[in-house]
Amino acid sequence: MFYRGASTMTLYIIGMGLTDEKDITLKGLEIIKQCDIIYMENYTSLMQCSLADLEKLYGKKIILADRTTSEQGDEKIIEEAKHKNVAFLVIGDPFSATTHMELFKLAKEKKVEVQVIHNASILTAMGMTGLQLYKFGKTTSIPFIEYHPHLETPYNVFRENNLLGSHTLFLLDLKPEQKKFMTVNEALDILESIEKRKKENVIKDTMLVVGCARLGADDFIIKSGTLKEIKRFDFGKPPHCLIIPGKLHFIEEEMIKMWK
Numbered sequence: 001m002f003y004r005g006a007s008t009m010t011l012y013i014i015g016m017g018l019t020d021e022k023d024i025t026l027k028g029l030e031i032i033k034q035c036d037i038i039y040m041e042n043y044t045s046l047m048q049c050s051l052a053d054l055e056k057l058y059g060k061k062i063i064l065a066d067r068t069t070s071e072q073g074d075e076k077i078i079e080e081a082k083h084k085n086v087a088f089l090v091i092g093d094p095f096s097a098t099t100h101m102e103l104f105k106l107a108k109e110k111k112v113e114v115q116v117i118h119n120a121s122i123l124t125a126m127g128m129t130g131l132q133l134y135k136f137g138k139t140t141s142i143p144f145i146e147y148h149p150h151l152e153t154p155y156n157v158f159r160e161n162n163l164l165g166s167h168t169l170f171l172l173d174l175k176p177e178q179k180k181f182m183t184v185n186e187a188l189d190i191l192e193s194i195e196k197r198k199k200e201n202v203i204k205d206t207m208l209v210v211g212c213a214r215l216g217a218d219d220f221i222i223k224s225g226t227l228k229e230i231k232r233f234d235f236g237k238p239p240h241c242l243i244i245p246g247k248l249h250f251i252e253e254e255m256i257k258m259w260k
Contacts, residue, residue, distance in 0.1 A: 008113050011081035013104060015093040015119025016040075018216030020049035021057040028117045032058045036084035039065045039077065042176050044099065045091040045122070046239045048217050062089070066177060074106050081112045096121035122241060125215040126169060129222055130255020131245055137166030142187045142242070143173045144180070155194040158244055159202045165247030172240050181238035184211035188231050188242070203227070210243040210259065211235055224259040 012031050017023025024032070032038060038060045040051075047054070055062055065088070080086050094100050094116050107114035127133050140157035154170055161168045172182035188209065195203040205228040213221040213235040221235050248256065 009081060009083055010085055010113040010115055011078065011103075011107050012085070012087045012115050012117065013094045013100060014087055014089050014117045015121070016047070016089050016091050017119045018045075018092055018122065018125055019214070020047060020217075021053045023119065023216070024057075025117060025119055028119070029058065031117065032060060032087050032089075034085065035060070035087040037080055037086045038062045038089065039087065040089040041065050041091065041100070043174070044097040046174060046176065046181065047091055048214060048237075074103050077103065078106055078110050078112050081107065081114075082110075093119050093121035093123075096123050120216060122171070122215060123169075126212065126241070126243065128215065128220075129210055129212065129224075129243060129259065131167050131210070131243065131252055132249065135165075135167055135246065135249075135252075136169055137161030137164060137246070139169045139171065141171045141173065142182065142190055144175070144182065145190050145193065151190070152194060152198070155191060155198065155202060158191075159200070162202070162244070162246055167246045168244045170242040170244070172242065174239060182240065183238070184213070184235050184240045184242050185231050185233075187240070188227055192227075208245055208256070210245065210256065211240065212243065213237065213240045215241070222259045224256045 012035065014028045014031065040062045042064050043066055051062060077086060077088065088103060090100055104114055124133065138157050138161060140154045142154045143151065145151055158168045170187060172187050174181045191203045206226050208224065209227050209230050210222065210224045211230050211233065214237060223230060223233050
């Protein structure tokens with residue numbers, strides 16, 4: 001690695017962790033401090049600290065990359081990494097959101113040195129609910145319904161997972177530029193609206209659901225209960241996520257009761 005004395009220019013894709021500026025790994029922090037250009041994606045999740053907090057600890061100016069900058073500006077980032085050391089910071093783990101694989105792939109295709117520094121992600125943090133990670137099925141996202149009036153994917157993914165007895169993690173939409181972040185309550189409303197349209201009796205008032213907010217932070221919230229109960233609960237600040245459990249092991253049942 002260049003900070004050990006190597007001279008090769010490199011693109012570093014660095015996981016930031018889930019919560020604040022202190023979640024960065026020691027390796028990640030050391031690399032950031034020696035990079036020439038620092039990008040940070042701000043569209044897959046939300047940190048519980050300010051940009052100023054990050055810049056103070058990292059000692060570097062950070063360029064925010066929205067979805068357009070990242071997905072359409074990959075070529076620019078790769079070109080910069082041919083001549084400079086560039087860090088691309090990702091909330092959580094670099095590959096917990098598949099969108100960042102394209103940047104990694106393009107770097108490889110362009111013969112640019114690329115290294116990945118991993119960190120915690122929502123895909124592991126949700127283990128705190130007591131649900132066993134290996135029993136989760138396909139993860140799906142719930143976008144804002146006004147942009148997807150005919151939405152069915154999260155409903156269909158849950159139905160397929162449920163048939164197998166698997167748990168389902170729903171990642172909830174966010175639009176930071178509009179300061180718009182989907183809540184657990186809104187996500188459940190969307191699933192119910194799809195149920196009303198499809199009428200397959202997949203989403204029910206009495207089904208067990210688990211709502212989570214700010215996993216990884218000191219003020220995290222996990223609440224379990226029926227869909228009807230959880231819809232009435234205020235989970236506070238974003239980011240939120242939703243889990244609908246499948247078939248429960250008795251140890252999972254005991255853990256889930258702790259969060260009622």
